[in-house]
Amino acid sequence: MTSLLDPARLRAWWAHRQGLDGSLLGSDAATVLARTGWARSVGGAAPYLGLFARAGLTRAQVDAAVAAVEIHELPSARGCTYVLPAADFALGLTVGAGAPAGELAAAGKHLRVREAEIDTLCAAVLAALEGAEGALDPAAIKDAVGGAVRNLGEAGKKRGLGTTLPLALGLLQASGEIRRVPVNGRLDQQRYGYVRWLRTPVAVAEPEVELARRYFDWAGPATLGHFRWFSGFTAARAKAAVAPLGLVPVQGTDLLLPSALADEFAAYRRPEEPHYALLAGIDGLHLLHRALPRLIDPADAQRPVPGAKQGRVFGGDVDPQCHLVTDRGRIVGFWEFDPAAGEIVHQLFVPQDAALKEALARTEAFVRDELGDARGFSLDSPKSRAPKIRAMREG
Structure with a gap:
């Protein structure tokens, strides 16, 4: 068992599961993200660098996958933006929906913004995007909806919310009714427009369990604490999410691993040659x-x-x-x-x-x-x- 817990071996295993050993070379972007996990995006080069390191993908190939909506940047875990494969769009949106809802609740408490007002604004935004020939940036949306957007004054600015428009855009993104697209098609720059997307809000059965299932496949062995960090769940929610998964402990640690990976993990040996x-x-x-x-x-x-x-x-x-x-x-x-x-x-x-x-x-x-x-x-x-x-x- 000591060899299983060797730090160098564990590091190599995590790199192997992340496709950083050449095993995913030539795979498409959606396959890489489904296998190794959602790629955090904060307007930097991380998604490109990660896909290049794992699969040798060029920027043109990644941008083409974005244009074809095979992968997309969406608000998801903890309300943070990640680049997800299409198979996980609904799950990502569902687990991230609490963030914009929380922002609306805070705006109601501190800025006297009411749900009915935002519902009206959401309808106006959807109507504007329905009639648009292409993506509209926030300034164009504001012009199109006119008085449906309200300025929140100095009180709003202090809370990082100049108008009610970001609240509506956040809620519509979380439901999948609109999506944010980079104006130049690139993931490493932050100029965006919005387009109409799904007509029916997304829904996923047992989203918390499904997120936990994916997470431990990407990151196992990992602790419950690691999963809580990624998901933003409370301790109780995290325990409930992993309970149906039948995770097995790595002896002598609080690390957990999917049972389907237990034999592979036990047999794994760190490669002799560097990668x-x-x-x-x-x-x-x-x-x-x-x-x-x-x-x-x-x-x-x-x-x-x-x-x-x-x-x-x-x-x-x-x-x-x-x-x-x-x-x-x-x-x-x-x-x-x-x-x-x-x-x-x-x-x-x-x-x-x-x-x-x-x-x-x-x-x-x-x-x-x-x-x-x-x-x-x-x-x-x-x-x-x-x-x-x-x-x-x-x-």
């Missing part, structure tokens, strides 16, 4: 569990965080502050992209062998030639990441 991947800091390898130390070799825990205040160390962070170089699940370096130089800048924890050099060069070409940059999130910029890049060059 490198360059990922975003919010890639599912980390974010599905959000337990960063499990991916860090103890020898690397005290490494300084590039560009951070003196004394801040890698092992002390909740989330990585840089993009990641991984090998069989272990984080073996940091990287960022310098658009001015057209190159990846990195700080590695291991020597560069031929395979690592090839992985760096391949990803550098992908980012430079297809993405143009590798933003971590929507507000990331070459200027904001300059201290990290400088620290990596000097380090």
